[in-house]
Amino acid sequence: MSDMVKNLILWLVIAVVLMSVFQSFSPSESTSGQLDYTAFVQDVRRGDIREVTIDGQTITGSKRNGEAFETVMPFYDDDLLNDLIKQDVRAFGKKPEEPSFISQIFISWFPMLLLIGVWIFFMRQMQGGGGKGAMSFGKSKARLMSEDQIKTTFADVAGVDEAKEEVSELVDYLKDPSKFQRLGGKIPKGILMVGQPGTGKTLLARAIAGEAKVPFFTISGSDFVEMFVGVGASRVRDMFEQAKKAAPCIVFIDEIDAVGRQRGAGLGGGHDEREQTLNQMLVEMDGFEGNEGIIVIAATNxxxxxxxxxLRPGRFDRQVVVGLPDVRGREQILKVHMRKVPIADDVEASVIARGTPGFSGADLSNLVNEAALFAARGNRRKVSMEEFEKAKDKIMMGAERKSMVMTEDEKAMTAYHEAGHAIVGRLVPEHDPVYKVSIIPRGRALGVTMYLPEQDRVSHSKQHLESMVSSLFGGRIAEAIIYGNDKVTTGASNDIERATDIARKMVTQWGLSEKMGPMLYAEEEGEVFLGRTAAKVKHMSDETARAIDEEIKLLIDRNYQRSEQILNDNLDILHAMKDALMKYETIDAKQIDDLMARRDVRPPADWSNNDSAGSDSSGNSDTKLDVNESQEPKADGAEDAEAK
Structure with a gap:
């Protein structure tokens, strides 16, 4: 029974008891006719009364004409009984009812019971959600899931083949421990799953439980920590006690960083409750007394x-990295999620996978869901490739802002800006191919130029990085060539920021400057934690800092001039692409091929002359944020997260 149902029943019982108590103390109302005592005595003496019932000072009865009455004796009348006997009135009496022993106890103890109930309510609130009772502070909140409750298997997990191989031997061990024990091998006590959000860490743990068919305890790291010191440690002890009884079993702790943060690292002092909880977990996993048959799986990003x-051996012996899937992994993940929706014949998962670099499993699941929603809005029976393209554009570029209205001059400037990005991106070496150019506002951007890599990148060359810097300045240079330097807008602010960031990292972190050499001048950026700042810069002299700034400016100026030269040499293509964008609002790779070959632009497949009126869906904005290139590159060997 869920906690909500239990609470509902509890409050209903309290309401019924309160209503009963109030009703017992409230005076009862009679439906009989009220009669004053004087009139009643006169009726008795006249012989109009047939029978009466005397209950203390309350007198009820009926007259000879059948009329019922009720009256109250204001004082004890000794002559009343004689009058009733003289007039031959049938008189009845009622024995006073004594309250039962239980009723007496309830009435006398009701205030105390009410106070106890209020105290229990507030203690449950302080204990937090999911509590099992007012006195269960130290009890574990881990939920035990049986074999029938978990339907997920390894067949439902795709795109993380290496991680599946790492954890598959856990299933083999749980099914046949003697296979490993014959050679003296011991299964790891703890498996730590590490990966970016949405890569499928929790899904993989659920699949392990589904394959192993053993008891599976699941809990979140935040469920251990409470406002009272020692509660978390008590819950850890109780959780492992329950796991010992169910061994062999699996204990899954999601978001373990909530309780497993480094001790003594808090700003302004430690956190006693969290540190006690962590200490208890360390002892339970590998302390004086071992816990055989209990495998702990934890997940964190x-x-x-x-x-x-x-993280030492004997506790979390093995770290399983659940990374972003490659193009083959994305195709497999898409096929898993496509089983749940009706798919049209023209849908190719491989094409969608190639166009979604950097997408995690959760992103791909959202992509399939968005495509299904688009198909439902269009009253389609199946989800076609068109809906997948719309869903991909919405996720990568943002929803279309059709309510915005821009003037023709503003649309033309946006078209020149995006055309500048596209042309430079096409003509510089080692740049990702241009996938789509649009001047329809999406998200925070008034125009979008999208590049898609031909294959997943795991590293970036110096030539590729400089080409990215050149294409980033293409929009600003196009505005300056067409309208003059005095008319350049703030639309390139995001481009300048990203280009400068790439150039600075090339000089200070990646060793791609000949003058500065392969030296680290600034560490990788990170979040504020353990007292460190977001970007930790190495100590350097003023001369070195000046040389770094000069080298960054030289790199930016070189690529700025290259971009400017490319656009000046291809002004006819720049004007033609602007005209195509003004006419069609969005052009794809095939139309860009026509423009770069100086051919007539073919219309889009779904375009008609009625669309030329367009949806003037843009608006006045001081800043245009272009979503027109991949995310910033990572260091050599790091996994590429290009999404746009």
């Missing part, structure tokens, strides 16, 4: 903040 004692 912040392994850098975990306590070193938690």
């Amino acid at each position: 912040r392994p850098d903040v975990l306590d070193p004692a938690l």
Whole structure:
């Protein structure tokens, strides 16, 4: 029975009891006719009364004409009984009812019971959600899931083949422990799943439970920590006690960084409750007494903040990296999610996978869901490739802002700006191909130029990085060439910021400057934690800092001039692409091929002359944020997260 149902029943019982008590103390109302005592005595003496019932000072009865009455004796009347006997009136008496022993106890103890009930209510609130009772502070909140409750298997997990291989031996061990014990092998006590949000860490743990067919305890790291010191440690002890009884079993702790952060690292002092909880967890996993047959699986996207004692062998022996899927993995994930929706014949998962670099499993699930929603809005019976393209554009570029209205001059400037990005991106070496150009406002951008890599990148060359810097300045240079330097808008502010960031990292972190050499002048940026600032810069002299700034400016100026030269040499293409954008509002790779070959632009497949009126869906804005290139590159060997 869920907690909501229990609370509802509790409050209903309290309401019924309160109503009963109030009703017992409230005076009862009679439906009989009220009669004053004087008139009643006169009726008795006249012989109009047939029978009466005397209950204390209350007298009820009926007259000879059948009329019922009720009256109250204001004082004890000794002559009344004689009058009733003289007039031959049938008189009845009622024995006073004594309250039962239980009623007496309830009435006398009701205030105390009410106070106890209020106290229990507030203690449950302080204990937090999911409590099992007012006195269950130290009890574990881990939920035990049986074999029938978990339907997920390895067949439902795709795109993380290496991680599946790492954890598959856990299933083999749980099914046949003797296979490993014959050679003296021991299964790891703890498996730490590390990966970006949405990559499928929790899904993989659920699949392990579904394959192993053993008891599975699941809990969140935040469920251990409470406002009272020692409660979390008590819950850890109780959780492992329950797991011992169900061994062999799996204990899954989601978001373990909530309780496993490094001890003594808090700003202004430690956190006693969290540190006690962590200490107890360390002892339970590998302390004086071992816990055989209990495998702990934990998930986090912040392994850098975990306590070193938690990561040593004997506790979390193995770290399984659940990374972003490659193009083959994305195709497999899409096929898993496409089983749940009716798919048209023209849908190709491989094409969608190639066009979604950097997407996690959760992103791909959202993509399929958005495509299904588009199909439902269009009253389609199946989800076609058109809906998948719309869903991809919405996720990568944002929803169309059709309510915005821009003037023709503003639309023309936006078209020149995006055309400048596209032309430079097409003509510089090692740049990702241009996928789509649009002047329809999406999200925070008034125009969008999208690039899609031909294959997933795991590293970036110097030539590729400089080409990215050149294409970023293409929009600003196009505005300056057409309208003059005095008419350049603030639309390139985001482009300048990103280009400067790439150039600075090339010089200070990636060693791609010949003058500065392969030296680290600034560490990788990170979040504020453990007392560190967001960007930790190495100590350097003023001369070195000046040389770094000069080298960054030289790199930016070189690529700025290259971009300017490319656009001046291809002014006819710039004007033609602007005209195509003004006419069609969105052009794809095939139309861009026509423009770059100086051919007539073919119309889009779904375009008609009625569309030329367009949806003037743009508006006045001081800043145009272009979503027109991949995300910033990572260091050599890091996994590429290009999404746009």
